[in-house]
Amino acid sequence: MKFYDCATAPSPRRVRVFMAEKNIHIETIQVDLGSGEQFSDEFKAINPLMEVPVLQLDDGSSISQVNAICQYLEEIYPDNPLYGRTPMERALVDSANNRVNAGGFMAGAEALRNSAPGMKNRALPGPHNYSQIPELAARGLQRIDNCFSDLNAHFESNQYMVEDYFSVADISAMVFIDFAKWVKKRVPEDHTNLARWYAEVSQRPSAKA
Amino acid sequence: MKFYDCATAPSPRRVRVFMAEKNIHIETIQVDLGSGEQFSDEFKAINPLMEVPVLQLDDGSSISQVNAICQYLEEIYPDNPLYGRTPMERALVDSANNRVNAGGFMAGAEALRNSAPGMKNRALPGPHNYSQIPELAARGLQRIDNCFSDLNAHFESNQYMVEDYFSVADISAMVFIDFAKWVKKRVPEDHTNLARWYAEVSQRPSAKA
Numbered sequence: 506m507k508f509y510d511c512a513t514a515p516s517p518r519r520v521r522v523f524m525a526e527k528n529i530h531i532e533t534i535q536v537d538l539g540s541g542e543q544f545s546d547e548f549k550a551i552n553p554l555m556e557v558p559v560l561q562l563d564d565g566s567s568i569s570q571v572n573a574i575c576q577y578l579e580e581i582y583p584d585n586p587l588y589g590r591t592p593m594e595r596a597l598v599d600s601a602n603n604r605v606n607a608g609g610f611m612a613g614a615e616a617l618r619n620s621a622p623g624m625k626n627r628a629l630p631g632p633h634n635y636s637q638i639p640e641l642a643a644r645g646l647q648r649i650d651n652c653f654s655d656l657n658a659h660f661e662s663n664q665y666m667v668e669d670y671f672s673v674a675d676i677s678a679m680v681f682i683d684f685a686k687w688v689k690k691r692v693p694e695d696h697t698n699l700a701r702w703y704a705e706v707s708q709r710p711s712a713k714a
Numbered sequence: 715m716k717f718y719d720c721a722t723a724p725s726p727r728r729v730r731v732f733m734a735e736k737n738i739h740i741e742t743i744q745v746d747l748g749s750g751e752q753f754s755d756e757f758k759a760i761n762p763l764m765e766v767p768v769l770q771l772d773d774g775s776s777i778s779q780v781n782a783i784c785q786y787l788e789e790i791y792p793d794n795p796l797y798g799r800t801p802m803e804r805a806l807v808d809s810a811n812n813r814v815n816a817g818g819f820m821a822g823a824e825a826l827r828n829s830a831p832g833m834k835n836r837a838l839p840g841p842h843n844y845s846q847i848p849e850l851a852a853r854g855l856q857r858i859d860n861c862f863s864d865l866n867a868h869f870e871s872n873q874y875m876v877e878d879y880f881s882v883a884d885i886s887a888m889v890f891i892d893f894a895k896w897v898k899k900r901v902p903e904d905h906t907n908l909a910r911w912y913a914e915v916s917q918r919p920s921a922k923a
Contacts, residue, residue, distance in 0.1 A: 562802070568802075572808055572809075573808040576804065595785065595786070595789065596782040599781055599785055603781060628853075629857075632864070635857075640847045641847060648838075655841070
């Protein structure tokens with residue numbers, strides 16, 4: 506297998522941290538998003554969506570999108586499950602993971618892509634160009650604040666995103682917090698529950714991935 | 715178990731069609747979104763996100779969000795799998811499902827929620843209020859057109875969203891096409907591949923759910 510990565514980008518980092526937690530080692534190829542390598546014909550043949558991460562199997566077929574890749578890896582490397590250990594836990598993990606993805610990660614992307622000078626017509630990833638909407642950048646920042654506040658309330662009575670079980674949803678949330686720094690948003694000092702959780706997950710060796 | 719539904723809303727319909735395909739019958743409770751029943755203290759106790767669908771288990775615990783509910787039902791009712799039959803197929807289904815959710819369903823919600831007079835400060839679902847952004851309504855319509863066009867290209871060489879396997883991603887895509895009618899978007903006549911697939915999935919008995 507080959508893992509198409511970009512060392513500086515948050516989405517592929519979610520997969521890298523996931524692999525580090527499960528001690529999975531896969532040949533990794535860097536795609537230079539800065540110079541637009543994802544738009545090359547060569548890369549489009551691997552992923553027509555022109556995004557990283559991508560997991561390419563030995564038969565040449567490819568899996569794109571963070572969650573699909575991680576779920577696949579979870580199935581073929583079942584040790585140390587990160588998607589839950591029971592049907593109910595798996596449902597709660599999926600729900601928490603979707604929630605932080607939609608309410609956090611996508612908010613960060615909304616804020617960044619609608620304001621960065623280098624992303625003028627790239628307000629959304631993927632094969633279509635969309636113009637920036639300045640009001641949407643502002644809304645993204647507002648949503649990040651709300652997500653921080655929701656997470657802080659959650660961690661008042663939960664060790665992790667799903668009770669006391671460290672899961673893929675914690676990885677998504679941690680990468681979101683780090684991604685939010687790109688648009689100058691940091692966990693406010695009075696969000697002590699969120700800060701406690703963030704310090705804990707950031708100290709795991711996998712966080713360096 | 716109890717299923718909290720709203721007969722007229724697209725998100726819970728995705729679960730209803732899923733259950734119909736798998737011949738699952740669960741006591742169903744209608745939540746009147748029109749009169750704001752989702753904001754009541756009674757419903758907030760069931761789902762703090764104030765959204766349907768919700769699946770409530772017999773022990774009182776709840777699962778929210780379409781995908782988490784369907785995945786849970788898939789696990790406890792494994793017959794006629796709709797999430798894939800192999801690890802690779804499950805990855806492709808998840809990827810296709812996420813793609814149509816982000817590129818189609820969310821586009822429809824973007825168009826509707828940023829323009830409907832009754833949704834002035836409800837441009838996003840969930841516990842926080844956000845003002846409408848007219849440019850975002852316009853972008854939603856543009857994204858629906860692009861999603862139609864991408865799906866039409868896909869169905870030129872695929873019977874279903876994942877090759878010749880009918881899956882939960884086809885349910886998501888069908889409900890998206892019907893949801894798009896709310897903002898007056900219909901499959902263009904020259905999108906013959908998409909029209910062929912849509913006619914086929916719409917004729918399944920589950921489509922009436």
